[in-house]
Amino acid sequence: MARMGFVGVCGFVLLVSLLTLGACSSAPSKMLGAPVTGYNHTSAAINRFSVNGAGGPNLGPYLGGGAEVCCGMLPRVWTPDLRAIVEWEKDPDPYSYGKWSERPYSDAWTKRMNEHTQTYSRHKAVVDIPQYGENVCALQVHFLPCDQVRVSTTCYTPSNPKYPDRAYFEMKESTTCPVL
Incomplete structure (x- = not known):
């Protein structure tokens, strides 16, 4: 087998290094990660929810903001047809168990809780x-009355005067909802 000289070894190492570096791209990813908050x-509890499959925190009734959970994904570049699929489970009477006479976690209480979970929707x-930049x-x-939901990508929090979704916090819950 032929022996490589010092220059040949250095050239080989340089070539392998360049090929390895070429495999690493410094181009930005096509997706952005964003925490999910709700x-x-x-008046209902949101037991769980997800946005495009990324889970969000449990939200009590009239909860002005839950903890953030990481991470939802969005395309780096917004397009006019961009949509989110939001799925959620709702407990219409989240404090009912506080009125029950059964001893908590007893067999009777567990049976009643199982019946209560059947009311979840x-x-x-x-x-x-x-649009985002x-x-x-x-x-x-934002979980709104009548099972309506809206998504926002703002960097502002509700306490900031520039927060674009302030009107949601002033909505009144209706006793009747339109049939869709």
Whole structure:
């Protein structure tokens, strides 16, 4: 077998290094990660929800904001047809167990809780994602009366005067909802 000289070995190492570096791309990814947070503007509890499959936190009734959960994914570049699929489970009477006479976690209480969970409803909505720029700070999901839901990508929090979704916090829950 022929022996490689010092220059040949250095050339080989340089070639392998360049090929290895070429495999690593410095181009930005096509997707952005964003924490998922929720705001519940209803008297029901949102037991769980997801946005495009990314889970969100449990939200109590009229909860102005839940903890953020990582991470939802959005395309780096917004397009006018961009939508989100939001799925959620709702407990219409989240405090009912506080009125029960059964001893908590007894067999009778567990039976009653199993019956109560049968009142939970599951929902799914496809909603528009509003235009965003280079930065997406969070996927904010607003659960509104009558099983309506909206998604926002603002970097502002509800306490900021520039927060675009302030009107949701002033909505009143209706006793009747339109049949869709």
